[in-house]
Amino acid sequence: MNKELIDDINSLVLNEKVVFVSSANAEGYPNTKAMFNLQRDGLTTHYFSTNLSSKRTQQFMVNSKSCIYFCNQAEFKGLMLIGKMEVMTDRKHREMLWAEGNEIYYPDGIDDTDYVVLKFTAESGNYYYGLSNCTFKIDELVTATA
């Protein structure tokens, strides 16, 4: 993949406030929900903050298959990453994503038992731009970025 395309993908991932996170329910139907685009490690790993009791978290605890989708509607650009979602409950991950004001969602703070971090690790993806699209294994993105 060429540098221009990688830059374009990075810019999309850095600028979008919301990510569309999908899981599979018990019957195998995809389930999608908008979540805040909070933090990431390169293009491979993405972190989300949510409730342990939420439907999506419960689904990921049974089936980690997931996709996350970044979209710039105005420019007809969409990045889909396919991979696995882990539910992290350790203090390190909780601290990493905690932000002032999160008490609205988790009244007991960082140690609120209903607060978890979802960690997504991409395996492959698709980048749609205009009328073109490009399918890739995540290694191709990471190697090109390094």
Add this chain to the structure above:
Amino acid sequence: MNKELIDDINSLVLNEKVVFVSSANAEGYPNTKAMFNLQRDGLTTHYFSTNLSSKRTQQFMVNSKSCIYFCNQAEFKGLMLIGKMEVMTDRKHREMLWAEGNEIYYPDGIDDTDYVVLKFTAESGNYYYGLSNCTFKIDELVTATA
């Protein structure tokens, strides 16, 4: 479900230009893509125009399980509808969704063999608004709307 909530849902569905359409791939991973919000029959049935050769269409021909997601990011509102996606190739559906300028995507016009209509029929759903969310069977929406 109360009338105010139904009105809110209708307004979301009518105003959003883009819908996030999800399928399941052969390995059971959800796959999401933004598509134009073109036409619908109430809240139950939604139509999309796409290519027969596209990955998403090919997935729906094998596995019709789907969800579609409408999102107003500014107001923290999201409607997820879960149901089945059918791939329609008949002339009636093609004509219904055809619009001037579509020749960019389908050079041979309405009868372009690569042009198909995706017909989504909802079975159940979730409506997220602010910090609340409401799960429903599609009959509850339809009955309340009638």
